[in-house]
Amino acid sequence: MKKNITLAAVLTAAALVVAAVGTLLCAGLLGRIDNPGTGGWDNSLMLPTNVASAVALILAVTDAAAAALLGVLITSEIKTSKALKAEKTVNKRKMRFAKLHEADLNAKKAAAAVYDDIDGLKTLCEDFRNFAAFDSGLYYDLKTVRSYIAAMSITRLTVLQGISGTGKTSLAYTFGKFIGRNSVVAPVQPSWKDRSDMIGYYNEFTDTYTETDLLLSLYEANYSDDVFTVILDEMNISRVEYYFAEFLSLLELPASDSRRIRVTSDSRENDPELLKSGTLKLPENVWFAGTANNDDSTLAISDKVYDRAFVIEMDRRSLPFNAPETKKKRISAERLESLFTAARAETKVSDETKNKLAALDEYLISGFQITFGNRIMRQTENFIPVYIACGGTETEALDIMIRGKIMRKLEALNPVYVRAHAEGLVEEINRLFGRGALVSTLEYINKYRNG
DSSP: OHHHHHHHHHHHHHHHHHHHHHHHHHHHHHHHHHSTTSOOGGGGGTOOHHHHHHHHHHHHHHHHHHHHHHHHHHHHHHHHHHHHHHHHHHHHHOOSOHHHHHHHHHHHHOOOOOOOOOSOHHHHHHHHHHHHHHHHOOOOOHHHHHHHHHHTTTOSEEEEEESTTSSHHHHHHHHHHHTTSOOEEEEOOTTOOSTHHHHEEEETTTTEEEEOHHHHHHHHHTTOOBOEEEEEETGGGSOHHHHTHHHHHHHHSOSSTTOEEEOOSSOOTTSOTTOBTTEEEOOTTEEEEEEEEOSTTSOOOOHHHHHHSEEEEOOSOOOOOOOOOOOOOOOBHHHHHHHHHHHHHHOOOOHHHHHHHHHHHHHHHHHHSOOOHHHHHHHHHHHHHHHHHTTOOHHHHHHHHIIIIIGGGGGGSOHHHHHHHHHHHHHHHHHHHOTTOOHHHHHHHHHHHHO
């Protein structure tokens, strides 16, 4: 458009010059008509009077046409500029996060949450187990329920692992239903590679953000004190350490505003209120539960993930039982955390148990060149008091931790080597913790002995 205006301006200027010549010609002609014989300056052109008059008229018409064209082009340019400016204004005001903006509005209109009180973790475990059985016909043994709730006290990622059909997804989903905040189920796809597969991505063509239910749940959790559960269904159908890498790193950080997940590469004035420089805080009241099947269609979960998560093996169905009618109980994350803190204050892991764990670590280092390190030791010391508060025993809790967190490291070794040294490992565990006391741990090692 600007090029057209420039061309029109040049043509108009040229037309004006030529028209001026034509005007002088006309003036000269008029002078000759009024004063015959006097002549005019146009005589030098040696043009007949009728030809000069025609040329002058053509030039004048051309000049008028060029001026009119210039006016049309300038008017068109002004209208186009206004339209482009209006379009930019609309795009600037356009909200690219429709669901998150709605969450902002709902948060402002929402009434203060009312939470139910619970007597303690033991009651919480029993009520949840009865609720699952009565409401949904799902039966879980108390050991599994206690493990799931106690796991929430030491990590934000619990892996429910085992054969298909044992109620892994249902356990986490029903827990969300029981505590008054439905879980978000995110079915993992084989193509998942990074965080955008979980939380969505920006679409440049539509200038909008494709928001997932998981992103919305994380956003809403920042406005609430509810216990939020996100279920990564079939989490090992893709590499967990790829798509969940950023979350794993953030979950290791202390609870603070620095735990922020990257949502967009830029920020706008009209972005949702809780987005700061394109990032969203990963709140403390969100727990992840991943389900993992062990078959040919899935991938092995790395030791990095296992170290940061808590694994619950679910290889068999629990037996049905008669459960009394049990209602939901809306529980706040603050209340749940206070129960975990109280459990650790009430029960301390004895020095004798710590020494036994240290002795087991030394044995594994010398015999198998593996160690479970400070993280697992710290998790064990925090898990045991909470599990006891849930109604279990210290021996049971030790068995769960040693089986799930320590013996699992044997899977990285040559199975032939493990089988050759399994007998000595069994004897050491019996010597430290009592013969036959750690039932699940011994069952696991015996798979190598009998394999």
